[in-house]
Amino acid sequence: MNYPIYLDYNATTPCAPEVIEEMIPYFGTHFGNASSKSHPFGWVAENAVEEAREKVATLIGAKSKEIVFTSGATEAINLGIKGVFEHYLGERQHYITCQTEHKAVLDTLEEIENRGAEVTHLPVDSKGEIDFDLLFKSVKPHTKMISLMWANNETGVIHPVSDIAALCEDQGIIFFTDAVQAVGKIPVNVKGIHLMAMSAHKLYGPKGVGALFVRHNHPLPKPLAQIQGGGHEKGMRSGTLNVPGIVGFGKAAELRSAHLVSEEIRLKSLRDLLETGLLELSDTFLNGSQTHRLPHVSNISFAGVEGEELLRKVCQKVAVSSGSACTSINPKPSHVLEAMGIEPDLGRASIRFSLGMNTKEKEIRDTIEWVNSVVFELRNI
Known part of the structure; x- marks a missing residue:
């Protein structure tokens, strides 16, 4: 064609040639299940996953243990938002987002709104930017999360992430950000962020693999798992790991860090x-x-x-x-x-x-x- x-x-994005080359052995030669702990096939796969986890973490200034691999950003978004909502079940809950978020975020918030959460959708100005003072005034005593994307997928507009993170830290609120369009494109650091979604295929990695950054060593809660069965990914996302995809994600992250x-x-x-x-x-x-x-x-x-x-x-x-x-x-x-x-x-x-x-x-x-x-x-x- x-x-x-x-x-x-x-x-x-197309897979970078180096990414494809890195992935190929894990479809054949190194085909083991990363959860097979009793023999070398599993050990090799597990080591490859952990090396990839470290590379993804390095790209965003995180610790490797803070990376939870998923099937993509949409799953990561669902895990982050629904997982927090379910942690607070039984309590009054309020979430703040913005009208220009990706549909994966808006639809997930609509789902928890149908289940009893309050959701505030901030307006934007003609440039697509939020009013930070309005964001501050929208916080309520029972606000559990502010969910604002790092960069907009349609206009490229970048939200003031560091200011939002500081507000959340001061108010004791979870800050979740959809960073799909930012990671690998501009410098991204997770300082002050509690939850962050990303996707391999937006940064020259394969489709069908993403990750949720989950901040450790912080009093605010981690999201509850949305997929049960086997306790993979430290119990946060059960299911056999997509080893070739994760290896490709890691290589793509390594390349983006360099260039x-x-x-x-x-x-x-x-x-x-x-x-x-x-x-x-x-x-x-x-x-x-x-x-x-x-x-x-x-x-x-x-x-x-x-x-x-x-x-x-x-x-x-x-x-x-x-x-x-x-x-x-x-x-x-x-x-x-x-x-x-x-x-x-x-x-x-x-x-x-x-x-x-x-x-x-x-x-x-x-x-x-x-x-x-x-x-x-x-x-x-």
Whole structure:
């Protein structure tokens, strides 16, 4: 197949060649179950898992014992939120989040709300940023958790994580953050954070494996397990470990640790080039903060065109996403852009461009030329 230019790295990333190479032996030669404690096949698998755990922990400034492997970020989010809710069962519970969170967080919070929790959804301004004073004022005596993502998957907007962590520490509240789009893209450190979800396939690792960081040696409780049976992962997530996937996650984390700063600088330069070329078009608008933003993400609205047709045409030569997170063509406007006050027609005519490891300058220049020609054509039909 003749693939288009790929600018949808926030949806998923290709496995790095080094990651694939590292994983292959664990499908065949080293096929053991990491829980088989009585023979070398199990020992080799267990050692590989623990080495990967250390690499993931190093990437985020954690201890290896604080990493709980899961099937992905969605499971990690469910474990973190539902696990805390169930710890406090029988008590009055209040949770604070934001309207622009990923659906994995919003839907999980809706589930515990249906089971009796109170949930406050903070609004955002036109840049997608929260009002920190409003966050502070929203805290109640029975607030158990503040759940705010590190960086938004649609706009790249980065929340003031260190300030939120300080507030939570001062108030004795659990701080949970969905850091899926931040880990491996920008420097991330878990200082002050109690729970953090991440995913391998967003940082050039395999799909189907993620992790929940669970802070140790702190008086606030750990989440209760959501999957029982065997007591794997220190009793927090039972089930036979995906050894090849975990090995790949570890290698991907190791690679991101080595190349994080240089890649951040390179991608910001390419992203700025892309925005300069596209925003020269009349009636185009950058969605989200220009300052507190991931270096590789642009979300741009194109007025005067029909959104579904825009996305369909652009994707003939450039693979991108609409404003709706993690979806293909969808006539509904993004809940993120809607929360930012962007009117529905303009929200539907928005494209998220997310750059990555294999993005080259020529691809950016070709994208500018193609998108400009598509918009010009659609506006003049």
